[in-house]
Amino acid sequence: MTTPAPVVSVRDLRKTYGAFTALDGVSFDIERGETFALLGPNGAGKSTTIEILEGYRDRSGGEATVLGVDPGKGGLDWKARLGIVLQSTGESGNVTVREQLAHFAGFYPNPRSVDEVIAAVGLEDKQKTLIRKLSGGQRRRVDVALGIIGRPELLFLDEPTTGFDPEARRQFWELIGQLKSEGTTILLTTHYLDEAAHLGDRAGVIAGGRLIELGAIDELGGPDARVPVVRWRENGVLHEERTTTPGAVVARLGEPDGLEVIRPSLEDIYLTLVSTGSTSEVHS
Numbered sequence: 066m067t068t069p070a071p072v073v074s075v076r077d078l079r080k081t082y083g084a085f086t087a088l089d090g091v092s093f094d095i096e097r098g099e100t101f102a103l104l105g106p107n108g109a110g111k112s113t114t115i116e117i118l119e120g121y122r123d124r125s126g127g128e129a130t131v132l133g134v135d136p137g138k139g140g141l142d143w144k145a146r147l148g149i150v151l152q153s154t155g156e157s158g159n160v161t162v163r164e165q166l167a168h169f170a171g172f173y174p175n176p177r178s179v180d181e182v183i184a185a186v187g188l189e190d191k192q193k194t195l196i197r198k199l200s201g202g203q204r205r206r207v208d209v210a211l212g213i214i215g216r217p218e219l220l221f222l223d224e225p226t227t228g229f230d231p232e233a234r235r236q237f238w239e240l241i242g243q244l245k246s247e248g249t250t251i252l253l254t255t256h257y258l259d260e261a262a263h264l265g266d267r268a269g270v271i272a273g274g275r276l277i278e279l280g281a282i283d284e285l286g287g288p289d290a291r292v293p294v295v296r297w298r299e300n301g302v303l304h305e306e307r308t309t310t311p312g313a314v315v316a317r318l319g320e321p322d323g324l325e326v327i328r329p330s331l332e333d334i335y336l337t338l339v340s341t342g343s344t345s346e347v348h349s
Contacts, residue, residue: 069096069097070133071094071095071096071097071130072095072096072097072099072131072132072218072219072250073093073094073095073101073118073129073130073131073219073250073252074094074095074128074129074130075091075092075093075094075114075118075127075128075129076092076127076128076129077090077091077092077126077127077128078090078091078092078114078117078124078126078127078128078129079091079124079125079126079127080110080113080117080122080124080125080274081125086274087110087113087274088110088113088114088117088124088125088274089273089274089275090127090275091110091114091127091271091274091275091276092127092276093269093276093279095250095252096250097248097250098245098248098249098250099250099251099266099267100241100245100250100251100253100264100265100266101251101252101253101265101266101267101268101269102253102254102255102261102264102265102267102268102269102282103115103252103253103254103268103269103271104254104255104258104261104268104269104270104271104335105270105271105272105339106272106339109271109272109273109274109339110271110273110274110275111223111254111271112152112223112254114271115221115223115252115254117129117136117137118131118136118221118252119131119136119147119149119221120136120137120139120143120144123137124137131143131147131219132146132147132218132219145172145173145174145215146217146218146219147217147218147219147220147221148212148213148214148215148217148219148220148221149212149220149221150208150209150211150212150220150221150222150223150225151208151223152223152224152227158195158196158197159195159196159197160195160196161192161193161194161195161196162183162188162191162192162193162194162196162199162207162210163179163183163192163193165196165207165211166179166182166183166207166210166211166214167179169211169214169215170214170215172215173214173215173216175215175216176214176215176216177213177214177215177216179214182210182213182214183210185210185213185240185243186206186207186209186210186236186237186240187206187233187236188203188206188207188210191203200228201228202228202229202230202233204228205225205226205227205228205229206229206233208225209222209225209237209240212225213240213244217249218249218250219249219250219251219252220244220249220250220251220252221252222241222251222252222253222254222255223254224254224255224256225237225253225255226255226257226260234257234260238260238263238264241264242264251264253265258331258332258335259331261282261331262282262283262331265282266281266282267279267280267281267282268280268281268282268285270285270335270338270339272338272339272342273342275342277338277339277342278338282331285331285334285335285338286334286337286338290329290334290337291328291329291334292307292308292309292329293307293308293309293311293326293327293328293329294306294307294308294326294327294329295307295308295311295314295315295318295324295325295326295327296323296324296325296326296327297318297321297322297323297324297325298321298322298323299321299322303323311326
C-alpha cells in the first residue's frame with residue numbers, strides 16, 4: 066500500500082536578508098489530517114516559515130511542497146485549496162459581516178454555507194453589523210470565518226485566538242475539532258501553550274531560525290524533561306531532588322517544611338527549550 070505524500074514537506078528551508086539569517090535549515094513534514102503546532106518566541110522564524118509555505122514570501126534555499134506544489138509557483142487553483150488566517154488583516158470596514166463572507170465565498174468552488182460559518186464563529190448577532198464597528202475580538206472571529214469559508218484542505222492559523230475571551234477560545238477549539246474530524250490539515254502558531262496542547266497532534270519548536278525540537282506534544286523535550294522535582298526546606302535551607310519516584314522521596318523525608326512536588330508543565334519544558342536552544346533527541 067502506498068503511503069500518502071505529506072500535505073506539507075519542508076527540507077533545509079532557508080531565508081536570509083542580507084547578512085541576517087531568518088531561517089537556517091528548517092525541516093519537517095505535516096501529514097494529511099494532522100494539526101501541527103509551530104511554537105517559538107517572537108522573531109524566531111515562525112511567521113517567515115508560514116509566509117513561505119503560503120506562497121507570500123520567496124525562500125533563499127531548501128525545498129518546500131504544499132499540497133504537492135512548490136508554494137513559490139502555486140497558481141489560483143492551488144490557492145483555492147488553502148485557508149489562511151493571518152495575525153492581522155486589512156478587512157473591509159464598510160461592509161457587514163454577512164456581506165464580507167458572502168463575497169469571499171464566491172471565490173471558491175465549494176464554499177461552506179455563510180450561515181454555517183457565522184454560527185461556527187459565534188457572530189450570529191453581529192452578522193448585519195459593519196466590520197469597522199466590531200470589537201477587536203469580533204474582527205478576529207471574522208478573520209477566522211474568512212479562513213474557513215472556502216472549505217480548505219490545508220488551513221494556516223497564525224495566532225488565531227488573539228483577542229478572544231476564554232469562552233470564545235473554547236468555542237474556537239470546538240470548531241477546530243470539527244474541522245479535524247472532516248479531515249482538514251492545520252498548521253497552527255500560537256503563544257497559548259494550552260491551545261497547542263489541546264489542538265495539536267505534533268509540534269515543532271523554532272528558535273533563532275532553527276527547529277530545535279519536533280515531536281508529539283506530550284513528548285517534547287524527551288522523558289528527562291518530565292522528571293518531577295521534590296522541594297523542601299530543612300533548617301532554613303532549600304533542597305530539591307529530581308526523581309522519577311517522588312512518592313518514595315516524600316515517604317523518606319516525612320513532613321519537612323515547604324514540602325512540594327513539582328511536575329514540569331508544557332510551559333516549563335517549552336521555556337527550557339527556547340532558553341537553551343536545546344538540540345535534544347527529536348521524537349517522531
